[in-house]
Amino acid sequence: MSIKVRIPTPLQKLTQDRAEVEANAKNVQDLIEQLNKSYPGIKDRICDENGSIRRFVNIFVNEEDFRFLKKEQTPLKDGDEVSIVPAIAGG
Numbered sequence: 001m002s003i004k005v006r007i008p009t010p011l012q013k014l015t016q017d018r019a020e021v022e023a024n025a026k027n028v029q030d031l032i033e034q035l036n037k038s039y040p041g042i043k044d045r046i047c048d049e050n051g052s053i054r055r056f057v058n059i060f061v062n063e064e065d066f067r068f069l070k071k072e073q074t075p076l077k078d079g080d081e082v083s084i085v086p087a088i089a090g091g
Contacts, residue, residue: 002022002023002079003031003082004080005020005021005082005084008084010045010086011045011084014039014045015039023038027074028072031076053071053072056086058086058087059085061080
């Protein structure tokens with residue numbers, strides 16, 4: 001099973017400057033764990049100390065916000081596309 005994962009620029013230093021990587025995972029939570037195995041430290045940037053996705057990190061599964069699906073338990077399948085998008089604030 002291969003899932004395409006788009007990596008935001010601030011995290012690309014952890015993926016050897018790759019903007020897109022592939023992973024195999026059954027759900028979003030598993031995806032984060034798999035990414036962390038391949039790219040150590042990425043989970044710390046995406047998740048808080050409790051292992052929950054940080055509020056300012058948005059994850060889209062096939063262009064749908066995972067928070068409106070099943071959050072970390074959102075199932076993934078071969079061919080899915082996941083985008084990790086840090087929220088931007090300013091004024």
